[in-house]
Amino acid sequence: MTTSIEETLVLVKPDGVARNLTGRILARIEAKGYQIVDLRMVQADRALLAQHYAEHEGKPFYEPLVEFMESGPVVAARVAGHRVIEGFRSLAGTTDPTTAAPGTIRGDLGRDWGLKVQQNLVHGSDSPESAARELALWFD
Ligand code: GDP
Numbered sequence: 582m583t584t585s586i587e588e589t590l591v592l593v594k595p596d597g598v599a600r601n602l603t604g605r606i607l608a609r610i611e612a613k614g615y616q617i618v619d620l621r622m623v624q625a626d627r628a629l630l631a632q633h634y635a636e637h638e639g640k641p642f643y644e645p646l647v648e649f650m651e652s653g654p655v656v657a658a659r660v661a662g663h664r665v666i667e668g669f670r671s672l673a674g675t676t677d678p679t680t681a682a683p684g685t686i687r688g689d690l691g692r693d694w695g696l697k698v699q700q701n702l703v704h705g706s707d708s709p710e711s712a713a714r715e716l717a718l719w720f721d
């Protein structure tokens with residue numbers, strides 16, 4: 582299968598940074614063969630998070646999600662490779678870390694902490710359109 586090189590936005594969320602898992606998470610991305618082509622640590626403000634999570638506005642978990650995401654720094658990575666958008670989503674595992682498959686980042690390193698938001702360590706763009714939109718928010 583031939584595909585052109587894609588880019589995706591990965592965020593190590595505040596729980597991942599606070600638990601000192603940034604290096605392990607980035608190492609897993611590199612070990613799978615993807616390229617980290619840009620990297621920054623960001624204290625996100627509400628305006629940035631409102632744009633980033635616009636699709637979830639109005640949902641019950643939206644407010645706790647934004648509060649969680651602004652609770653501490655995140656590490657934003659621009660990651661490149663063939664089919665990296667679906668590849669990173671697969672590496673991250675499903676949204677709920679309690680049931681995310683072992684072998685995935687969320688499944689191996691995450692769990693439910695009894696909080697109002699799923700602290701699931703990472704974000705990854707879910708489509709080429711989301712990736713372009715989110716990379717522009719976090720990197721341009
Ligand atoms: P993702 O693409 O797998 O990150 O999941 P979504 O885009 O659906 O949701 C964004 C983020 O909101 C997730 O990563 C979780 O941190 C949080 N979240 C999503 N759904 C729920 C939910 O049903 N309950 C709670 N508490 N948090 C959620």
Ligand code: MG
Binds near residue numbers: 707
């Ligand atoms: Mg999503």
